[in-house]
Amino acid sequence: MDFNNLISGLDRHTLDGITRGSIYALVALGYTMVYGVMKLINFAHSEVFMVGTWAVLGTYTVIGATAGDGLGMVIAATVLALLAAMLASAGTALAVERIAYRPLRKKGAPPLIFLITGIGCSMVLVEIFGQVLRVFFGRPFGRVTVNIPSVLETKTVFTIPGIDLAVSNTRILIIVGAIVMMLALDAFVNKSRLGRGVRAVAQDPDTASLMGVNQERVIMLVFVLGGAMAGVAALLYTVQYDITKFDIGFIIGLKAFTAAVLGGIGNLRGALVGGLFLGLVEVYASAVWDSSWTNVYAFVVLVVVLMFRPTGLLGESLGKARA
Amino acid sequence: MSQLTAAYRGLRIGDRWDAAPKPVRWFGLLLVVAFAYYLPYLNILPFAYIRTDLTPSGSDWASVLFLVVVYMIVAVGLNVVIGLAGLLDLGYVGFYALGAYSIALFGSKSSPVVEALQVKFGLSEEWAVPFAACIPIAIVMSLVAGVILGAPTLRLRGDYLAIVTLGFGEIIRITARNLDGVTNGAAGITQVPTPPGPEIDGRQFFNTIDAERWYWLALTILILIIWLARRLEHSRVGRAWLAIREDEDAAAVMGVAGFKFKLWAFAIGATLGGFAGLLFGSKQQYVEPNAFMVQLSFLFVAMVVIGGSGNIAGVLLGAFLLTYLPERFREFVEWRPFAFGVALVAVMILRPQGLVPSRRRAREFEDRRHEAEEAAADV
Numbered sequence A: 001m002d003f004n005n006l007i008s009g010l011d012r013h014t015l016d017g018i019t020r021g022s023i024y025a026l027v028a029l030g031y032t033m034v035y036g037v038m039k040l041i042n043f044a045h046s047e048v049f050m051v052g053t054w055a056v057l058g059t060y061t062v063i064g065a066t067a068g069d070g071l072g073m074v075i076a077a078t079v080l081a082l083l084a085a086m087l088a089s090a091g092t093a094l095a096v097e098r099i100a101y102r103p104l105r106k107k108g109a110p111p112l113i114f115l116i117t118g119i120g121c122s123m124v125l126v127e128i129f130g131q132v133l134r135v136f137f138g139r140p141f142g143r144v145t146v147n148i149p150s151v152l153e154t155k156t157v158f159t160i161p162g163i164d165l166a167v168s169n170t171r172i173l174i175i176v177g178a179i180v181m182m183l184a185l186d187a188f189v190n191k192s193r194l195g196r197g198v199r200a201v202a203q204d205p206d207t208a209s210l211m212g213v214n215q216e217r218v219i220m221l222v223f224v225l226g227g228a229m230a231g232v233a234a235l236l237y238t239v240q241y242d243i244t245k246f247d248i249g250f251i252i253g254l255k256a257f258t259a260a261v262l263g264g265i266g267n268l269r270g271a272l273v274g275g276l277f278l279g280l281v282e283v284y285a286s287a288v289w290d291s292s293w294t295n296v297y298a299f300v301v302l303v304v305v306l307m308f309r310p311t312g313l314l315g316e317s318l319g320k321a322r323a
Numbered sequence B: 001m002s003q004l005t006a007a008y009r010g011l012r013i014g015d016r017w018d019a020a021p022k023p024v025r026w027f028g029l030l031l032v033v034a035f036a037y038y039l040p041y042l043n044i045l046p047f048a049y050i051r052t053d054l055t056p057s058g059s060d061w062a063s064v065l066f067l068v069v070v071y072m073i074v075a076v077g078l079n080v081v082i083g084l085a086g087l088l089d090l091g092y093v094g095f096y097a098l099g100a101y102s103i104a105l106f107g108s109k110s111s112p113v114v115e116a117l118q119v120k121f122g123l124s125e126e127w128a129v130p131f132a133a134c135i136p137i138a139i140v141m142s143l144v145a146g147v148i149l150g151a152p153t154l155r156l157r158g159d160y161l162a163i164v165t166l167g168f169g170e171i172i173r174i175t176a177r178n179l180d181g182v183t184n185g186a187a188g189i190t191q192v193p194t195p196p197g198p199e200i201d202g203r204q205f206f207n208t209i210d211a212e213r214w215y216w217l218a219l220t221i222l223i224l225i226i227w228l229a230r231r232l233e234h235s236r237v238g239r240a241w242l243a244i245r246e247d248e249d250a251a252a253v254m255g256v257a258g259f260k261f262k263l264w265a266f267a268i269g270a271t272l273g274g275f276a277g278l279l280f281g282s283k284q285q286y287v288e289p290n291a292f293m294v295q296l297s298f299l300f301v302a303m304v305v306i307g308g309s310g311n312i313a314g315v316l317l318g319a320f321l322l323t324y325l326p327e328r329f330r331e332f333v334e335w336r337p338f339a340f341g342v343a344l345v346a347v348m349i350l351r352p353q354g355l356v357p358s359r360r361r362a363r364e365f366e367d368r369r370h371e372a373e374e375a376a377a378d379v
Helices: A003-008 A010-038 A045-063 A071-107 A111-137 A169-191 A193-203 A205-210 A215-241 A249-263 A268-288 A291-308 B002-010 B013-019 B022-041 B061-084 B092-107 B112-121 B131-153 B158-178 B211-233 B236-246 B248-253 B258-284 B294-307 B312-328 B330-350 B359-378
Strands: A156-160 A165-168
Touching: A003 A010, A003 A268, A010 A045, A010 A165, A010 A169, A010 A193, A010 A215, A010 A249, A010 A268, A045 A071, A045 A111, A045 A215, A045 A249, A071 A111, A071 A215, A071 B330, A071 B359, A111 A249, A111 B294, A111 B330, A156 A169, A165 A169, A169 A193, A169 A215, A169 A268, A193 A205, A193 A215, A205 A215, A249 A268, A249 A291, A249 B158, A268 A291, A291 B131, A291 B158, B022 B061, B022 B211, B061 B092, B061 B211, B061 B236, B061 B258, B061 B294, B061 B312, B092 B112, B092 B131, B092 B158, B092 B258, B092 B294, B131 B158, B131 B258, B158 B294, B211 B236, B211 B258, B211 B312, B236 B248, B236 B258, B248 B258, B294 B312, B294 B330, B312 B330
Parallel strands: none
Antiparallel strands: A156 A165
């Protein structure tokens, strides 16, 4: 018990928690959207994120971006890496949907089977980066942690006066990036024509198809959007931590899914609330007690929240959000 | 008569089995069991290729058989939860770990718990809780854990249960890793006791070398558990589980108390998982937290689902395939997880009902498939 540590570093811990939570929230969007439309936990989503981090590494390698490049190169590399990660992640998500979920949907299989194929896909993706690609191309693939050049070097941009909290450019990018993407997605789902289709299928698939909404297309759209958000999260993650690994997705995916459930699965704003809440809880609790118990805090909070609010903090409502 | 035989031939294996006279069935069963007990010595040529120790780097055949049987116990236990009651438990490894840890914590002379007891009650350094007393401890611990986990969470909907149980499995492992003062942390606990038995050639009856004795012990327990599980499946409780799985609301209307029976399923499943863990820990004589990663839970669920959830023969086959095949093809150790993932996807897409589904389950799947096709045709 070290409350002094928490209180004295409250500003720093809060910033850490929000950074971590933003990444959770972005990944959680993928879980929550797929769940909202298909009532399905996409267990391969963690690997969709992982593929994104490799796409960032690939982009940097191809265009030769390293630490210490000029401003123009940094911006170009970051934007290209963002696009590559979004594309790779969205493509992976779509491939998973095509290979593992669509054939089962046609057969009307129960949810448990989707879960198993999801786990299978996740293992295949992990092994592609941990084993298959290593056999064909050698390093950097394989079962080791790979460093990603910190193209965007961490610099203190400004210091919040009064509490003396240094805010770096990477933090700003992560927090602002995550919030902008969330707002964009929220606007897309709530305002656009395609988004209306997504909400309609989430509310009532049969009626939606009677009204002329193409259910298959909505499902594809949801996977692509969730994948793209995981791609954004992948870029932001590499900007902050500068590493990737073949099994990097597992823990992030687990936490992001916890965040989605915490906020109310199926609810976009719930993903944001759940992600930030989980990030803050983890960082605060690690400051007070011991950081080797982080995952335990996360799950205990989840159980406690579910006991009192069985549908999460904001409730499940992809369909009902301003219907 | 000829018509009868023709009809008989047309039946599926399962139906043929049921149609056979009782003595024939008993004899067949006896043959299978006898063959199972004989397996460690299997040396008849075409069959001997299934042994895993044909190459010098292969794993010990009897040890593999033992692990297969332990995982079969796990699969039968998890089948009660997933296959019969229809609850998605992704934290089953937690109960398995609890069983292994309870025998290690109380039975090992070098565990911190036993050492503390020795000091407290002034016992000799050789003292530890006897093996026979560790069994009820393990059972009670996993049972209590099952109820503690189930009571608040079984009221949640299925998908939430999945994540909460997943978290439970992680919590058990992290606790075992971090509580240095109780579990020795990542170093693990050595000197886990083995079942008592006469000494042969100056060695204990259950030792690390003669693995076939472990296998026979586990096999005997497995047969007992299968018998119990079958009785349970066809009892009032078993029928209640089926009703809950197929339609919880309808079952509630018919007076089946959903929560109570779900908790029963959870507790029984937890107990069997804990028992399997106890056997595993005792055979290894060493327990460490890294043996209980979350991925093991996925393996357990995959055994049940691939084999055919709800059917004991099916889940036994699933457990056998998923434990035996990786050991048999050890030389491809680097490729195993990849092959496993591909196999999971392929089998589930081709046979979503599992390799050997129960007849009832197979019909449910057939219905669902027709519904899906009709729905597609309507649009």
